[in-house]
Amino acid sequence: MYVAVKGGERAIENAHAWLAEERRGDTAVAELSIAQIREQLALAVNRVMAEGSLYDPDLAALAIKQARGDLIEAIFLIRAYRTTLPRFGATRPVATGEMACDRRISATFKDAPGGQVLGPTFDYTHRLLDFKLAAEGEVAKAPTAAPRNEPTPHITAFLRGEDIIQREPDSEATPGDLTRTPMSYPAGRDIRLQSLARGDEGFLLGLAYSTQRGYARNHAFVGELRIGTVAVEMEIPELGFTIEIGEVELTECETVNQFAGSKTEPPQFTRGYGLVFGQTERKAIAMALVDRALRWRELGEDDLGAAAQDEEFVLSHSDNIQATGFLEHIKLPHYVDFQSELELVRKLRREAEANVAKQNAGNEDAGKEASQ
Amino acid sequence: MNVSENRAAHGAFGGGFADPAIESAFAFRTAMSVMAKPGEIRALDTAHPPAPLSSAAGTLLLTLCDPETGVFLAGACDTPEMRGWLAFHTGAPVVGADRAEFAVGRWADLVPLDHYRIGTPEYPDRSATLIVEVDTLEAAGATLRGPGIKDSATLSLPDPAAMAGNAMLFPLGLDFFLTCGGRIAALPRSTQISEG
Amino acid sequence: MSDYNFAYLDEQTKRMIRRAILKGLAVPGYQVPFASREMPMPYGWGTGGVQVSAATLTPEDTFKVIDQGSDDTTNAVSIRKFFEKTAGVAVTEETEKASVIQTRHRIPEAPLREDQILVYQVPIPEPLRFLEPRETETRKMHSLEEYGLMHVKLYEDISQHGAIATAYAYPVKVADRYVMDPSPIPKFDNPKLEMAAIQLFGAGREQRIYAVPPYTKVVSLDFEDYPFEATKADHACDLCAAEDSYLDEVILDDAGNRMFVCSDTDYCRTRREAGHVGRLGEEVAA
Known part of the structure; x- marks a missing residue:
């Protein structure tokens, strides 16, 4: 006997209750605190802040806990929260040249003012599982050095002095904001960079990698990669001056790319740029490579038809919250559409079978005639 | 407008919405209904802007305008009081006709229509909406046909010929709200207009 | 839920959506870009419809949500609860009693009235998208009213299958101007698109809102010798x-x-x- 499907509401409530239980896991195991996630899963927290477009380590840690460690789900929680926040104003552009660097490396110069500072990097760790960590070993204190007090100038600034690298136009214009105005193409570089900065790390990594393998290759050197904290300042019109409202950790990557030139312009290096919240250097490098690939038109390069050069393709597919929502929505009921298609296919099959039958009958008749 | 309301409208701070989320929700429904059904006349009188603006026009401004929308105050509407009221309640910048998202005033002060943005072929929505203050608003006068209208409707229009000319630009063109005291009607660019 | 504003969205967002709805009504069938917000439900699950409903509802409304024609499908239940909580609206399962109906994939069978509003959830608002994936191109095609590609596609169906092989999301022309995607309703519902109620379409992920005012002419694309069939x-x-x-x-x-x-x-x-x-x-x- 058929019973109409009912009880969607109860099913949802029960599913939520079960989910909450699964999230907690075995209650004999101590519950994770937000501080533990913030301090010990900091790179996950950074990714959630970067792609969630909200700098708040505690909220990102909470989102990771709530999402059971699913970072895209955590990013989604942060985005949905962020969109409800009132907007008080815009800050001054951050001065990354004055960053207090934890890490600063250049692949283009052996040394430069400010030095090469490896910082807390995985780079030269041998990827061997450290079984001591399984036993909650205490960590030895890392050696320290006296902090540098003078600013660490950008590597590209030295090249600019020689005029051997492309100059970026200065502008006081307010950059666009894709969270406040609908995307339209062609997008300006401001919107492109914003989109990349909050785009999915995996998607950008794949695209950047494709440029290295020859799909719009642009010969990138990491001119500089720096990670550290910068002051965030805001002009308060009522006060008539600028005040510091806090600081954020950023990763900045500037690539120095193949040179371009013409009869009238001497050859110059070009650049790609990546700037991301937190210590997120894979993302920042990928962003710089994709940014550079997207600049083909302004630099007078050829459109090689590569994915990374295709602004509309890159920008409309880089957002993992859009992508995962649409991907996963196909598990929602679609039986009304399917029924319509089912009827259509049945009808087309009936007609096709009737045609075949008619044709066979015709052939039989023709056969009979021939044999007679 | 009665005396006490008139008093409330004085200065930049009075005459706004007491409960913006709820009052603008109701006001929008009215605006949407008249825009969807050209010829329909409905009451809209929540806000009380400074003179000479009507309650309907003021309510509409509070419902639709904010710092992202430029407003052109035409002719007699452009008073320091009105600027203050608009700034305080909406934060909308006052701009020239050519940059306006919304323009408000009497027909004679709003024309000529070719000052306003009519959208582009690829983005016909990037066009101005004119809020026209009229002395009479009734279901009489020009005959309207088109989307939103079952068969035909009639509506008193300040300048049927100019408005018919605007409709010729479809899908580009301007969209109009007609406001009269505490009442409102609308005329989108999609409406075909014939006299009498 | 006093932590959030009436109907969840902040007032500035609602104003932005409301302005887009008005332009959509003024240019029937044209897709108005809007700065869709991140909603607390996933893109592809009705965020466009939810934003349109949020900008449309008043506390006096009676709200109905259907998915596949049914009030009790899980996503319909979830959206209905969302507005019960955030807008405090009355809800109903009766089409007759609803003032605003949000739908995914169906138009109710009972004719709707002038005082009702039907809000559609739209996944891909661009009817030309599967013929031409680029927004820059499809926008041009709409601006030039260049819909030849669509007719070619439908005609190729006929030569291959002997019939137009589109069973849902069947394209329509609105008010003799714009070709529009009616959302993935079965083509059975297409004739109902000419109705007394206001129809609003919201595509959240794709950032588009469009509308069909009451009694607007809506024609399903077809050919003289292969007329549209619901x-x-x-x-x-x-x-x-x-x-x-x-x-x-x-x-x-x-x-x-x-x-x-x-x-x-x-x-x-x-x-x-x-x-x-x-x-x-x-x-x-x-």
Whole structure:
């Protein structure tokens, strides 16, 4: 006997209750605190802040806990929260040249003012599982050095002095904001960079990698990669001056790319740029490579038809919250559409079978005639 | 407008919405209904802007305008009081006709229509909406046909010929709200207009 | 839920959506770009419809949500609860009593009235998208009213299958100007697109809002020799005996037995309450 499907509401409530239980896991195991996630899963927290477009380590840690460690789900929680926040104003552009660097490396110069500072990097760790960590070993204190007090100038600034690298136009214009105005193409570089900065790390990594393998290759050197904290300042019109409202950790990557030139312009290096919240250097490098690939038109390069050069393709597919929502929505009921298609296919099959039958009958008749 | 309301409208701070989320929700429904059904006349009188603006026009401004929308105050509407009221309640910048998202005033002060943005072929929505203050608003006068209208409707229009000319630009063109005291009607660019 | 504003969205966002709705009504069938916000439900699950509803609802509304024609599908339940909580609106399952109806994939069977609003959830608002993936190109095609590609596609269907092979999201032309995607409703519903109610379409992920005012001319694309046909399963509802409603096919057992029931659960219930009984109406638990 058929019973109409009912009880969607109860099913949802029960599913939520079960989910909450699964999230907690075995209650004999101590519950994770937000501080533990913030301090010990900091790179996950950074990714959630970067792609969630909200700098708040505690909220990102909470989102990771709530999402059971699913970072895209955590990013989604942060985005949905962020969109409800009132907007008080815009800050001054951050001065990354004055960053207090934890890490600063250049692949283009052996040394430069400010030095090469490896910082807390995985780079030269041998990827061997450290079984001591399984036993909650205490960590030895890392050696320290006296902090540098003078600013660490950008590597590209030295090249600019020689005029051997492309100059970026200065502008006081307010950059666009894709969270406040609908995307339209062609997008300006401001919107492109914003989109990349909050785009999915995996998607950008794949695209950047494709440029290295020859799909719009642009010969990138990491001119500089720096990670550290910068002051965030805001002009308060009522006060008539600028005040510091806090600081954020950023990763900045500037690539120095193949040179371009013409009869009238001497050859110059070009650049790609990546700037991301937190210590997120894979993302920042990928962003710089994709940014550079997207600049083909302004630099007078050829459109090689590569994915990374295709602004509309890159920008409309880089957002993992859009992508995962649409991907996963196909598990929602679609039986009304399917029924319509089912009827259509049945009808087309009936007609096709009737045609075949008619044709066979015709052939039989023709056969009979021939044999007679 | 009665005396006490008139008093409330004085200065930049009075005459706004007491409960913006709820009052603008109701006001929008009215605006949407008249825009969807050209010829329909409905009451809209929540806000009380400074003179000479009507309650309907003021309510509409509070419902639709904010710092992202430029407003052109035409002719007699452009008073320091009105600027203050608009700034305080909406934060909308006052701009020239050519940059306006919304323009408000009497027909004679709003024309000529070719000052306003009519959208582009690829983005016909990037066009101005004119809020026209009229002395009479009734279901009489020009005959309207088109989307939103079952068969035909009639509506008193300040300048049927100019408005018919605007409709010729479809899908580009301007969209109009007609406001009269505490009442409102609308005329989108999609409406075909014939006299009498 | 006092932590959030009425109907969840902040006022500035609602104003932005409301302005887009008004432009959409003024240019029927044209897709107005809007700065869609991240909602607390996933993109592709009705965020466009939810934003349009949030900008449209007043506390006096009675709200109905259907998915696949039914009020009790999980996503419909979830959206209905969201607005019950955030907007405090009354909710109903009765089409007749609803002032705002949000829908995914169906138009109710009962004719809607002038004082009702139908809000559609739209996944891909661009009817030309599957012929030309680029927004920059499709926008140009709309601006030039260049819809030849669509006709070519439909015609290729005919030469390959002997019929237009589009069963849902069947493209329409609105007010003799814009080709529009009516959202993935079965083509059976297309004739109902000319109705007395205001129709609003919201695509959140794709950031588009469009609208069809009451009584607007909406024509399903076709050819003189292959006219549009609104089709459904060739059965009556096994519960209420309706012959004019769109039917879901339900597999009853592994012996190939099927039953057909109204997709519009409220329509079916109303008919059964009025005494109509279908083939299996007696033996089925309500």
